[in-house]
Amino acid sequence: MATRRGQDTESPYGVCRQRGRVGRWGPGERQNSTQRVYTYRFWISRRSFRYLGRYSDRRQQLYKGVAIKKFILVVLVLLVVGAAASIAYYLLTKGERVARPQVVGSVRVEILNGCGEAGVARRARAYLRGKGYDILGIGDAKGHFPQTIIVERRSPTNTNARLLARTLRLDETDVTQLLDSLSPVSVTLIIGEDYGKYLPDTVETIQ
Structure with a gap:
């Protein structure tokens, strides 16, 4: 079925x-x-x-x-x-960054005596040449400076001035800026009355 x-x-x-x-x-x-x-x-x-x-x-x-x-x-x-x-x-x-401070030959420095004591600019020239800097010239500053000033002339970031400040064991607050792209000078050092704290008496003591 x-x-x-x-x-x-x-x-x-x-x-x-x-x-x-x-x-x-x-x-x-x-x-x-x-x-x-x-x-x-x-x-x-x-x-x-x-x-x-x-x-x-x-x-x-x-x-x-x-x-x-x-x-x-x-x-x-x-x-x-x-x-x-x-x-x-x-x-x-x-x-x-560590290696950059060792390359100082390309930094051109102008040294100005702002403390009024004779021979200080020449001593600074000998000292910085011994460190490898290119010194373009020395002279007297206009005016009297109780404190040393480092003036940046080329780099917007103050590269040259900070390098020089480290060489002289100065504080970076002593760095100022006056840029001039046509100037052959990289940085200007204006020596003040406090030069004794970073500048030895003779070149022999530096070397």
């Missing part, structure tokens, strides 16, 4: 829903070989779809986890490379 369309039937392989095929068997009816093959194929196909669905979900979760791990790894690599580049740049620029 055949079953109606859409009715579930029991089989050795599980519950099978009839799909309108003529000749389906009902409960208690004997199955022929063709019916058994169809039932088995239908049962396998249902299990296969379920398995493929679960496998697809697992694969998507796996791909998401791998993508997140790759993203974190890329971020960490970029951070490490950036930190290494920053450290390398700092070390290189620090080496340049």
Whole structure:
């Protein structure tokens, strides 16, 4: 006795829903070989779809986890490379800053006597030449200066004046600026009454 369309039937392989095929068997009816093959194929196909669905979900979760791990790894690599580049740049620029004060031959100095004592400008010329500076000339300043002043003439950042101040062990607050791009002088030293704290009495004591 055949079953109606859409009715579930029991089989050795599980519950099978009839799909309108003529000749389906009902409960208690004997199955022929063709019916058994169809039932088995239908049962396998249902299990296969379920398995493929679960496998697809697992694969998507796996791909998401791998993508997140790759993203974190890329971020960490970029951070490490950036930190290494920053450290390398700092070390290189620090080496340049340390080495720059040793190059004084390109700094052209004008020395002016502002304390009124004879021979002080010549002593300063000998001292700075011994340090490697290029002395363009000496002379007398207009006026009297109780404190030594270093005047920057070329660099907007007072590079030459600060270099000379470090050589004479003077404070950088003694540095001022009077820029003149046409002047051959890099920096002007105006010697004040306090020259004794940085200028030795003789050239021999310098050397």
